[in-house]
Each structure stands twice: as C-alpha cells, then as structure tokens.
Amino acid sequence: MTFNKKFTMTVSVSILVFSVITAPVYAAEQPYTVIDGNHLDANSYNGFKLFRNWCARCHGTYGQGMVGPNLANSLKVINKKQFFAIVEKGKTGTIGNMPAWKRNVKVMDGREALYSYLKARSDGAIGQIKPKKAK
Numbered sequence: 001m002t003f004n005k006k007f008t009m010t011v012s013v014s015i016l017v018f019s020v021i022t023a024p025v026y027a028a029e030q031p032y033t034v035i036d037g038n039h040l041d042a043n044s045y046n047g048f049k050l051f052r053n054w055c056a057r058c059h060g061t062y063g064q065g066m067v068g069p070n071l072a073n074s075l076k077v078i079n080k081k082q083f084f085a086i087v088e089k090g091k092t093g094t095i096g097n098m099p100a101w102k103r104n105v106k107v108m109d110g111r112e113a114l115y116s117y118l119k120a121r122s123d124g125a126i127g128q129i130k131p132k133k134a135k
Helices: 003-027 043-054 080-090 105-109 111-122
Strands: none
Touching: 043 105, 043 111, 080 105, 080 111, 105 111
C-alpha cells in the first residue's frame, strides 16, 4: 500500500471507531436534570410552571391525560420537532382538539423548557409528584 492509501485507511478507521464510541453518549443526552427524584434543573422547573399554567387543565396535573392525551406516553412516540409543531399549530385527535399556541408568547418562548419537563416525566425520571426547583 502507498502512504496515501494507508493514511486514508487509518483516518477512516479512526473516524468509525470514534463514531461508535461517542454515539451512545449523544443518544443518552437528556434535556433535563433530576436530583433526588423530584428536584428539577431551573429550565425544566420553568417548564413545569408553564405546563401547570397552560396545559394541565387538559393533560392532567402530571401530564397523565384527562381531556387531552397522556403526554408522558406521547413523548415516547413523537420527537422534539413534532412536539414543537403540535404546540405551535395544534392538533385534531381521536378524543378532541388541541388549540394552536402560536399566538401565546409565553408558551412559544417556553417550548424548550416545557419539552424538558415533559421529557423528564416521559422518561420516568420524575414520578407523579409535584417537582421542586433544584438549588
């Protein structure tokens, strides 16, 4: 083999090995931090407050579902981009309609926080208890 072929092969193998090693790290990243089962990072806690004020009346105190569906289960089957689109544009479902929130500045500005909070619920990192803000 010539030097260029050896170099290209070495670089290619190195990239492949690096990708295999780091892929699980990126896949495991979480948008939230939960300490002691109910203490949320500041962003996720803000998501809880936003959820409590705007979403709980239909989706239940803990996202468990009422008039609206169980969001802890929903986040197991939709991704973040889909979640954002549903919050913005609303959705017609089998059990009713979710309104579009695109004109509500607080909800639209807080989508990241809202997603983080609900993802913590969906992943089981926080149970059906009232969260607290981590210190």
